Amino acid sequence: MEPIKKHYKNFLIGLFQQFPKGHLAAASTLAAGLCFVLAALPSGNAEATRQTRVPLELPVKSQATPPKFVRNTPLNQSHSGFTSTLGVSLRLRDLVNSTLNPIPLVLAASAAETSTTKEEPDWQEFTVKSGDSLSIIFQRAGLNDRDIYELFNQSAEAKELRRIVPGQTIAFQLNDSGKLQQLQYVKDRLNSLNFTRSDDGFISKKIERQPDIQIAFRQATINSSLFMAGKDAGMASNLIMELANIFAWDIDFALDIHRGDQFRVMYEERYLDGKKIGTGAILAAEFTNQGKTFQSVRYTNAEGASHYYTPNGESMRKEFLRMPVDFARISSHFNLNRKHPILHTIRAHKGTDYAAARGTPIKASGDGKVIFAGRKGGYGNTVILQHGQAYQTLYAHMHNFGKGVRVGTRVRQGQIIGYVGTTGLSTGPHLHYEFYVNGVVRNPMTVELPKARSIASAEKANFLAQTQPVVAQLEAFKGSSRLALASDDD
Known part of the structure; x- marks a missing residue:
């Protein structure tokens, strides 16, 4: 024990020499108190200190800087400066306490080492397949039924x-008892449904x-068909439709389309996590x-x-479609x-007569x-619709x-209504x-079709504010595309 006491006495004497002379009395009193404590240490505790795994070097190293701070403190030290000095004293006292009572510190460190966080059960994910x-x-x-x-x-x-379809995913998390704890049903990239077990049920x-929505623009000149021109312009099939x-x-796409016809379309593209996931609505188009030339703009009341109108508010929609079958060929x-x-x-x-593959929607x-x-003689399976008082279609x-x-x-x-x-x-x-x-049969291709309701005058201002x-x-977009074409020609 004697070498340890000598070490601390030498350390404290060196420390006190750095204090201003006006504080030597207080420092001497502190040194005397610490020496008395060290002298009273029994040899059994000293043996325990040599056996502890708590390194003494770490607390001693932490004392190297504070004495320099104290040495630079002026004689007229403020209360805040005294607090700093007191902080050094407390650290010295902690060092003595760690020397006197090392075992609790070892136990605390042991408890921290043995503590572990319970891992969450793994998830199992399955993709719905056909059948x-x-x-x-x-x-x-x-799991079972x-x-x-x-x-x-x-x-x-x-x-x-009950409405799961191929391509969707269902993920399961089971608890320690093998019972269902959580289920995640991913319908598509945007929609999912989670179930979590609680004390009151799921x-x-x-x-x-x-x-995220971005605006895109496409244009094309038709050489063979609208569908092929749209594909060449990078448009998805649903967007072409x-x-x-x-x-x-206004246009019969089975009969009226000619080489050299043109279209321009401005529409929404949808992105999720930086990746394109599909297209949204058409905002404006020109054909x-x-x-x-026909122009159309989308308006939401x-x-x-949401419906489509001309830029001055007339409805693009007529009371009747000119063609009841998409992209069919007129055979008669x-x-x-x-x-x-x-x-x-x-x-x-x-x-x-519109020729199309068997099963094409009508x-x-x-x-x-x-x-x-029902069945109607040479017409075969037939549907007849009554539209108000004046119109019928077969x-x-x-x-x-x-x-x-x-x-x-x-x-x-x-x-x-059929296929x-x-x-x-x-x-x-x-x-x-x-x-x-x-009651009089008319040529479906040339009959004048009644128009649907246009924008009411009371709503016109709001319509123009939204669509202009x-x-x-x-x-x-049209202007910029013309400049790009002109620069390419140059």
Whole structure:
């Protein structure tokens, strides 16, 4: 023990020599007190100090800087300066205490080393495949039908799991007892549904992510078809279809499209985590057909309904579609003196035939009521719609009818009412379409179609405020594209 006491006495004497003379009395008193404590240490504790794993070098090293701070303290030291000095004294006292009582520190360090954090159970993720059922997927996760019943019984939102489709993912987390703790059902990139077990049963939480929206612009000149021109311009198939639907009331895309026709379209692209995940709505578009230019802009009213209008507020939508089948080919025109291809007699062809693949959807050309749905002689499977008091449309040679289509039901414009077939007197799959005005058959391709309601005068100011900047942006895109083409020619 003697070497240790000598070491501390020498250390303290060196420390006190750095104090101003005015403080020597206080320093001497402190040194005497510490020497008395060191002299009173029993030899048993000294042996314990030599055996402890707590290194004494760390506290001694921490004292190297504070004495310099104290030495530079002026004689008229403030209260804050005294506090700093007191801080040094406390650290010295902690050093003595660590020497006197080393064992508790060793125990504390041992407890910290042995503490561990309980790991969260692993997740199992499964991708829904063709032919999979919820029961099969639960079995892959080590669960059974009782777990499905428990989930469905405790959470009403679990019924959405009945509509799983291939490509979606379901992830499971089981607890220590092998029971379902959490389930994550990812419907698509933006929507998922989570279930978590609680004391009161399963709690559900819907998660809806919002994509970032960027504005894109495409333009093309048609050489063969709208679809091929759109593809060459880098447009998705659904975007091409939407473009055709916007102008479908003014342009017959099966008959009126000519080489040299042009289109320009401004639309939304959706991004998630920096990656493109799809396209949004068309904001504005322009189509030039045989030298005549049509413009359209999207407008959302106060009720949240969105429709397309001309820049001055006239509805692009007519009461009737010009074509009830998308991208079909006209195989036979309206002709009251046509020779029937099967009967070989002069028999009026009171409609237009659209050739298309069997199963192609047939759309209602306007809002109306089903007044006939069934077999009708040489027409085969036929649907007749009544549109108000003045108009009727007929759709013949269907392969089968649309879901829920029967006499008395009401349909909306664009709703699928059947599928192209070859029933009745037919040489191949096609749709035979007739149009009646006040009971008189008319040529579907040339009959003047009534327009839908345009923007009301009371709403015109809001319409212009919302759509004029969009139309201006479309014009800006057109201008920049012309400059780019001119520079390329140079």
